[in-house]
Amino acid sequence: MSEPPVSRGFRGKQRSSDHAARTPPGQHLVNDFPVLSAGPTPRIDLVKWRFALTDGHNKFAEWDWEQFNALPQTKIKTDIHCVTTWSKLDTEWRGVTFDDLLAAAGLDEAPTPFALMHCYGGYTTNVPVEDMLEGKAMVATRFAGEELDPEHGGPARLVVPHLYFWKSAKWIQRIEFTETDTPGFWEELGYHIYGDPWREQRYAGD
Amino acid sequence: MSEKPLPLDGNSAAGLLSELFAVEITGASITCDGCHHAAPIGAARLYGGRMGAVFRCAHCENVVVRLVRTPEGYWLEMKGARSLFVQARGD
Ligand SMILES: [Zn+2]
Numbered sequence: 001m002s003e004p005p006v007s008r009g010f011r012g013k014q015r016s017s018d019h020a021a022r023t024p025p026g027q028h029l030v031n032d033f034p035v036l037s038a039g040p041t042p043r044i045d046l047v048k049w050r051f052a053l054t055d056g057h058n059k060f061a062e063w064d065w066e067q068f069n070a071l072p073q074t075k076i077k078t079d080i081h082c083v084t085t086w087s088k089l090d091t092e093w094r095g096v097t098f099d100d101l102l103a104a105a106g107l108d109e110a111p112t113p114f115a116l117m118h119c120y121g122g123y124t125t126n127v128p129v130e131d132m133l134e135g136k137a138m139v140a141t142r143f144a145g146e147e148l149d150p151e152h153g154g155p156a157r158l159v160v161p162h163l164y165f166w167k168s169a170k171w172i173q174r175i176e177f178t179e180t181d182t183p184g185f186w187e188e189l190g191y192h193i194y195g196d197p198w199r200e201q202r203y204a205g206d
Numbered sequence: 207m208s209e210k211p212l213p214l215d216g217n218s219a220a221g222l223l224s225e226l227f228a229v230e231i232t233g234a235s236i237t238c239d240g241c242h243h244a245a246p247i248g249a250a251r252l253y254g255g256r257m258g259a260v261f262r263c264a265h266c267e268n269v270v271v272r273l274v275r276t277p278e279g280y281w282l283e284m285k286g287a288r289s290l291f292v293q294a295r296g297d
Contacts, residue, residue: 036255037212040267084256122269166257186257190274190281203276 019089022079024197027087034086035151038185042120042150042171049155051139053105055112055177061105065155071096071104074138078161080168081197093159095140098132101175112177116184117158117169125169125184126193127160129177136162139172164195164202216250219259222273223247226280229292237288240268244291247271
């Protein structure tokens with residue numbers, strides 16, 4: 001299988017001044033990839049894995065593993081920022097962009113302005129639809145050229161790198177379109193409803 | 207920088223719990239709303255790392271208590287707990 005071209009966010013040689021400019025306030029850079037989970041890592045049988053787009057009434061589309069991997073694949077290279085203050089530069093992900101998911105579901109546009117991610121294991125997190133359009137988010141199945149490790153959200157996770165990384169839901173199962181911005185697992189317990197690292201929106205009220 | 211591998215045991219959050227609860231809480235018994243097993247909070251499985259304390263029932267993994275400390279205060283959620291039993295003080 002040929003690798004698709006890197007579509008966005010590619011930057012050549014790095015210098016430390018560049019690194020500083022890419023590190024949001026209150027963050028520090030790491031080279032490892034810390035794991036933070038709200039629960040045990042689900043072991044998901046790929047034969048039973050499903051991923052769907054829904055709202056309160058409809059299932060717009062559902063893919064099994066084989067169907068999902070037949071969708072258009074995109075590679076991105078991007079920086080990620082965890083609210084626990086670590087940032088990691090130039091992470092490489094491959095998966096299906098939210099735009100391509102909408103298109104594959106036959107949707108000209110998202111049916112509502114907001115979405116709530118539902119995950120294997122019960123985790124939830126909310127993201128405005130606007131923040132997933134035009135290549136800003138994908139459902140990724142590969143990291144750094146390898147299958148996505150279960151500890152890091154495999155088989156598939158959301159990647160929405162311009163928001164704090166708790167928004168990039170691991171083990172994603174379903175994107176539910178919602179009329180209102182519905183707080184998820186951490187958002188209903190004091191974390192910021194939106195979570196922009198450049199504005200340091202860590203907690204409600206920030 | 208590294209997070210300790212999760213889960214830890216619930217006692218690892220004793221400091222955070224004692225900031226909120228005036229009683230010695232790690233020994234208090236929680237009845238899980240998922241499976242109805244009762245066990246001390248200290249025996250729960252602790253997830254969440256630096257984001258907050260997510261206590262899961264050691265018997266069924268149901269979330270029984272969540273506790274987050276923000277600069278403003280404490281957020282506590284217990285909808286996964288059927289009840290909390292705290293032993294009366296002996297004095
Ligand atoms: Zn239980």
